[in-house]
Amino acid sequence: MYSRFPLSHLALAVALALPFTVHAQDRDTTDLDEVVVSGTRTAVAVEDSLVPAQVISREAIQRSQARSLSELLQGRAGISLGNQGGAGKITTLNLRGTESDHVLVLIDGVRMGSATAGLPALQDLPIDQIDRVEIVRGPRSSLYGSEAIGGVIQVFTRRNTGKVRPNFRIGVASDSTREASAGIGGGNARGWYGADVAYARTDGFNACRGRGPDPGIPFDFGAGCFTDEPDRDGYRNTSANLRGGYTFTDTLTMEANALRAEGKSEFDGSFTNRSETVQQVIGAKLRYAPSEKTSLQLSLGRNDDKSDDFNDDVQSGYFETRRYVASLQGDFTVAANQLLTTGIDWQDDEVESATDFDITQRDNLAGFVEYQGRFGAHQLQASVRNDDNEQFGNHTTGSLGYGFGFGNGLKLTASLATGFKAPSFNDLYYPFFGNPDLKPEESESINLGIAQYVDGWSWTFNVYQNEVDQLISYDAAIFLPNNIDEARIRGAEFTVDFTLGGFDIATQLSHTDPRNRSTGANHDNLLARRPRDTARIDVDRAFGAFRTGVTFNAAGERYDNLANTDRLGGYSTLDLRLEYAIAPAWTLQAKVGNVFDREYETIAWYNQAGRTYGLSLRYQPTE
16 A cells, blocks of 8 residues: 655765765855854854754745645655644654654744643644744754754745735645635835734645544544545635834844634534644744844743634534743844843743633743854864753743855864753643653764765754653553653764756665664654655756656655554655746746545555646735
8 A cells, every 4th residue: 555765765866965965066156155043043044053053934835835734744844743633633753753742843033832731733724924934853852842853844834025016826725725825015224014814725635544433443543543434634724924123223123923824724623623723823023133233032931722623513612722932132243143042031931621620820030141152173062951840840942053165165063052842831731641751851962974065055964862861651550641651762864955957956865763762662663753764856957947756755654552562654745836927027837736546644544645736826016
């Protein structure tokens, strides 16, 4: 039933990518000005980052014709995804083999995620509202605190400049998918504003091939989603984004943004089979920069995560968490090419639910200091942070990074970092399944990298090891979750971007070895639902008013359980894209996804889309 992606396919992909690098100087244009802020909390050019970082621009998002954030991230270096049956269904993301709740997700600097489940609802973030995405691989707890054991993914909503311009897009696709978005925005030297709305709806496909209990087997509870509902499981998403900023004086600026996405998802289940969700992020920033050497920024934000669950038309429960955050950060240039950053972060989580939790609120106060310096060919970054958590007391994390430039854009980097993750409210207090004695999970990581960024092409190669202790998992001795597991994750990542003969080529290859190091029967087994090998290759070419593109995605086999007995085969998919510029502001796009109609699963029993077709029309004036 499943196609395979053995190591030989990965080796072939490497062989195809590597020979081009010796000729990559044929490329005459590249973007060496991409800036990432998530790795240091300050603006740093990607090639100057001492931790592996990647930026997906708005242009790249539109060119990919991705219909969801999950589709956009699939196959990127270090990333693997698990999905429970299509659009709008629960989607988990593993970064460098860590747990899905070990990745910190930010929306315009505001933490996103459920305080009960501990996961961000990636499936509900509308792609049409996203301006760019930053991916930072490796622990960043020394700057952000809890959750950033695997890394940070920050989503930035749209920004507007220049004269007032409208935009819109309409599209249709397989499974009776209908999409529409529209917006307007503009700005000048003093201020800017923008507003966008989007709507997406699909009839979907059968999410789960599970079965109900067999009456002929005693104590049989079924399999997969524990029910047999061979129907279409649709999804609907409505979203709106408002933002704006104003420069009061040469030293004082302010900006604010609000994103709200409402989703309605159908799925297969014996107790719930429909949910209505809300993801809302509101943020504001006030920046005071009295000189080029000093700036202060006050940031305030709120994230609401809400889910109402139904069994057919009968409500079966609800969860609502609210997260309030505030931050005061100061950046001080203490000498030439030397920056000192200090800050205070405050966070308060609140839970409201039909389920009774013993504790429904906790706060966290943290202080951090970071130093960044450049001395000729040498770069240095060091940071330390202390989190005073209302439940878990003080927790200190740190990081140290070093880089050396050999010239001609070639650089060697090395970094050490520690991280931690506080247990979620479900881990601690869910009735009959929570353990209030849990401790935070902890990690120690090392990364060695070499990279080259020159005019026309770039490549990176990183190797890493991350040891995670006190992992939370079910303890059969007490029938509750407990800090009993340990993991050791080793891996390597290779990326190369270049243009050859008019073709833009981007290759990302990852190998991860995520091992269970706990004592017992599962010792040295692979962690569940993580493929060891992934690959993504994007090839694009413009021919006058036409642009064509190909995306190859592949993932090796994975296991769906800790015992490594439920094997999911590897797979590979191929997507084809076509664009036609009807006029400077009008673009017609077409896409065929999973061209060869591969059948595969990323989570056992849950189906994935077969061959799909899509067509959209975009209006986006540039002047």
